[in-house]
Amino acid sequence: MLAEHLGPIQLAELASQKATLSARTRPGEWPRLRTIVAGHDGSTEDRLDVDVTLSRGTDGLAVVSVQVDGVLSLTCQRCLGGIRIPIDVDVVLAAVPTQERADGLEDPFDSVLLDEDGGLALRNVVEDEVLAGLPIAPLHDNATCAAAPAGSNQAVTTAIETTRPFAALGELLGRGQGR
Numbered sequence: 105m106l107a108e109h110l111g112p113i114q115l116a117e118l119a120s121q122k123a124t125l126s127a128r129t130r131p132g133e134w135p136r137l138r139t140i141v142a143g144h145d146g147s148t149e150d151r152l153d154v155d156v157t158l159s160r161g162t163d164g165l166a167v168v169s170v171q172v173d174g175v176l177s178l179t180c181q182r183c184l185g186g187i188r189i190p191i192d193v194d195v196v197l198a199a200v201p202t203q204e205r206a207d208g209l210e211d212p213f214d215s216v217l218l219d220e221d222g223g224l225a226l227r228n229v230v231e232d233e234v235l236a237g238l239p240i241a242p243l244h245d246n247a248t249c250a251a252a253p254a255g256s257n258q259a260v261t262t263a264i265e266t267t268r269p270f271a272a273l274g275e276l277l278g279r280g281q282g283r
């Protein structure tokens with residue numbers, strides 16, 4: 105498992121070495137992800153492969169490159185079955201000591217705030233990035249969802265495919281009123 109926290113000295117050393125920390129993990133090893141995959145974490149194919157490379161930016165700040173590749177099983181919000189979501193995180197973060205320093209960055213980096221002691225909450229940062237990339241309401245598509253109403257498939261498809269969605273909506277409303 106990835107180190108939970110890097111102290112300021114360790115962080116500086118790893119950054120000057122341009123070190124890469126790698127971990128092959130399971131979703132259940134992450135405290136917040138564990139609650140999200142609850143009930144679907146039995147899938148043996150679910151995994152999160154993490155590579156974090158630390159380096160030193162031109163402005164002296166540590167740069168944290170986070171790459172996560174994997175698969176998580178979330179809960180379909182319609183049928184409550186498992187839905188497999190591919191994970192592909194690739195972000196570069198400047199590690200800043202204060203928020204003011206983050207606001208002053210000229211590089212097009214996202215930033216991550218260091219702890220008060222100058223250390224980095226490594227595992228938390230990685231988990232944040234995975235969470236940020238997840239869909240808010242995961243849904244199977246209609247063809248594979250156990251709870252997709254058969255009758256609604258056609259109506260939804262029509263509304264999306266037509267170049268005049270409001271005309272289609274009008275037809276649907278008119279049909280409803282005729283009952």
Ligand SMILES: [Zn+2]
Pocket residue numbers: 180181182183184185243244248249250251
């Ligand atoms: Zn579903």
